[in-house]
Amino acid sequence: MDSGVGNKQNEKFLDIYGIENAGAQGPTALEDAIAAAGHRSEDVRWVINTHLHFDHAGGNTVQREGGAVELAFPNAVYVVQKGELEFAGSLNERIRASYLAPNFAPVGAAGRWRLVDGEVDVLPGIRVLPTPGHVPFHQSILVSDGGETACFLGDLVPTSAHLPAPWIMGYDLAPLVTLETKKQVLARAAREGWQLVFEHDPACARGWVVVDEKKGWNPEPVDTVPAAS
Ligand SMILES: [Zn+2]
CATH class of the missing domain: 3.60.15.10 (Ribonuclease Z/Hydroxyacylglutathione hydrolase-like)
Structure with a gap:
């Protein structure tokens, strides 16, 4: 990926x-x-x-x-x-x-x-999911095995710091589209227990999201990689 x-x-x-x-x-x-x-x-x-x-x-x-x-x-x-x-x-x-x-x-x-065009199974257990906003045809990648699913978010949520809904990169071409995509994808991730992979995060490689009624979406990092030296 x-x-x-x-x-x-x-x-x-x-x-x-x-x-x-x-x-x-x-x-x-x-x-x-x-x-x-x-x-x-x-x-x-x-x-x-x-x-x-x-x-x-x-x-x-x-x-x-x-x-x-x-x-x-x-x-x-x-x-x-x-x-x-x-x-x-x-x-x-x-x-x-x-x-x-x-x-x-x-x-x-x-x-x-x-x-590919839209949400498509590329291989058994590997599905791509359109996640527009950063660019119009950005996609994220779902990998499922043994009842577990990981979502490779790409630039939809580049680091764990971008999990809160309004934290959106200045690079994004359509930030309000990113906002809607994030809310949809993160709601689904919380509901279905997806592990999330953060492609640009120097400290937190992956984690899960849980719903915090007061603050919105909160990350719960469970594994980290060392910062680049
Ligand atoms: Zn990009």
Whole structure:
């Protein structure tokens, strides 16, 4: 799910965004993590992008020595909402810095997209759920196994600090749509006991939400990862 920033950006770009993503074994930290789990990039068969912003889809492709850009997961099918791919190709001044064609055009050139429309089961136990607001065709990803469900929220709720309804990123194109989406998704998460995964949180990797009648939605973090050093 999502592929991080990738390795195609120069030092200035990485410095602007404070990104440390170099891998010790593979091109990026993502390939290192896949290797640590006992797999290779060639083994990855499915990549699901919540959306195509550079920090979520940059690792879809990889720049080799000499400059050639190739698919980072050469045997994978890449999944995104059909509307998101179209949106990424209709650039305007507000969004063009976030949608960088080398992150997604090679996927199309290789015929590797599976474009979905709406709430869809991608694989048994893996479902995508439209969660608009950050961008119009953002999706979150539900993974169910053994009676439990985890929701990979993407930029709908980037950190646990964004769980309260009005805490919405300035990046969001339609914050009032985000507000409605959050209320719907978090109500469902509380009702169905989903574990929530926070993609941008440096301290809290995942947690659950419970309803607080006075304060609204409150996170209940249950597991943490160390802050980036
Ligand atoms: Zn984004």
